[in-house]
Amino acid sequence: xxxxxxxxxxxxxxxxxxxxxxxxxxxxxxxxxxxxxxxxxxxxxxxxxxxxxxxxxxxxxxxxxxxxxxxxxxxxxxxxxxxxxxxxxxxxxxxxxxxxxxxxxxxxxxxxxxxxxxxxxxxxxxxxxxxxxxxxxxxxxxxxxxxxxxxxxxxxxxxxxxxxxxxxxxxxxxxxxxxxxxxxxxxxxxxxxxxxxxxxxxxxxxxxxxxxxxxxxxxxxxxxxxxxxxxxxxxxxxxxxxxxxxxxxxxxxxxxxxxxxxxxxxxxxxxxxxxxxxxxxxxxxxxxxxxxxxxxxxxxxxxxx
Numbered sequence: 001x002x003x004x005x006x007x008x009x010x011x012x013x014x015x016x017x018x019x020x021x022x023x024x025x026x027x028x029x030x031x032x033x034x035x036x037x038x039x040x041x042x043x044x045x046x047x048x049x050x051x052x053x054x055x056x057x058x059x060x061x062x063x064x065x066x067x068x069x070x071x072x073x074x075x076x077x078x079x080x081x082x083x084x085x086x087x088x089x090x091x092x093x094x095x096x097x098x099x100x101x102x103x104x105x106x107x108x109x110x111x112x113x114x115x116x117x118x119x120x121x122x123x124x125x126x127x128x129x130x131x132x133x134x135x136x137x138x139x140x141x142x143x144x145x146x147x148x149x150x151x152x153x154x155x156x157x158x159x160x161x162x163x164x165x166x167x168x169x170x171x172x173x174x175x176x177x178x179x180x181x182x183x184x185x186x187x188x189x190x191x192x193x194x195x196x197x198x199x200x201x202x203x204x205x206x207x208x209x210x211x212x213x214x215x216x217x218x219x220x221x222x223x224x225x226x227x228x229x230x231x232x233x234x235x236x237x238x239x240x241x242x243x244x245x246x247x248x249x250x251x252x253x254x255x256x257x258x259x260x261x262x263x264x265x266x267x268x269x270x271x272x273x274x275x276x277x278x279x280x281x282x283x284x285x286x287x288x289x290x291x292x293x294x295x296x297x298x299x300x301x302x303x304x305x
Contacts, residue, residue, distance in 0.1 A: 025256070025274040033275045037221050044220055051213035052283045055206055056082070062202040063102075066117040069191060070110055081105050083292030084299060090289055098122075104299075116187050120196075124203040126242060132207060133239025136232040143232075144265050210284060211235060217276045225266050233262045255281070 038044060064078035073081075085101035092098075099118050103111040214234045218225065225233075240258045256277040260270045 025271070025278060029271070030275055030278060033221075033271060034279070039220055039279070047216060048213065048279075048283060051209055051216065052287065054209045055213070055284055056288055058202050058206040058209065062121055062199055062206070065195065065198055065202070066121050067114070069117060069195060070113045071106070077105075080295045083288050084295035085292075086285070087289045087292035087296050090285065113187060117191075120188060120191065121199060121203075124196075124200050125206065127200075128203045128207040129238050129242045132211070132235045133242070136235030137239050139228070139232040140236045140262070140265075207238075210280070211238070213283070214276065214280055217279060218272075221272045221276065223266075223268055223272060225268070229266060233259075233266070236262050 034040060039048075060075065060078045060082050063082050064073060064075060067073050067078065067081075081102050085098040086095075088101040089095035089098035099115055102118055103114045106114050211231065211234050215227070215230050218230055223230075237255060237259045240262075241255045256274050259273045259277050263273045264270075
């Protein structure tokens, strides 16, 4: 119980500090900007919450579909696992805590498979971010004639590939209680094509939903920008932010900084962009994490072997 309380209290404390002690955006200024642009109107709130609902509905359906490969669970169980793992993962780098949190809901003989399935789900979500991000960023760079240090990017890519290659070789040698990289790889290969396609489509739809939620917020803040420019900028932000390792809790700071740089090419006020990224974070991470806190507190691990 102490561990569960620590997770919830720690998560709540960091969310509070990010909202109240955010040096980039003072909470009073943020709140006044929301009121000024009628974000709290019934119509706007309903649309924003609908986007959030669809975002997490797709994620829950995706997780239920993946888990169904090894064990059938109810929609409520999938919801509980998804939201509780979100709460747990917020205070871990790149949301790595999500893997362990979901695995604890299953018997020991299923946990390694659950880790593999979670990896597959996150892979498809990252793939969609990279796919749409590369298209959007290419348009953004070439259309606006932005000078890019391609030599620097190449160095970063080479370093990244080297690190991944080393990790790959190390993982192939690791054997922890019968778990090996080859076993994990063979398990993932057994996942049927139709399930891979379904998870890929759900990941794509989820990316479309939260990127258009961002666009809808720009409309609420009366930003003068075309749809194509807005979507290319939004996908570029998610691309850049996704390749930088960081605590998920500080994701709002990272995306805010990247978004300010990207939207500066359209002469959009930093206040509007920071308000948008902060509200996106509140809607898609803070609100679900608050609900997930209840599931963390009521969590009972499976000890069966």
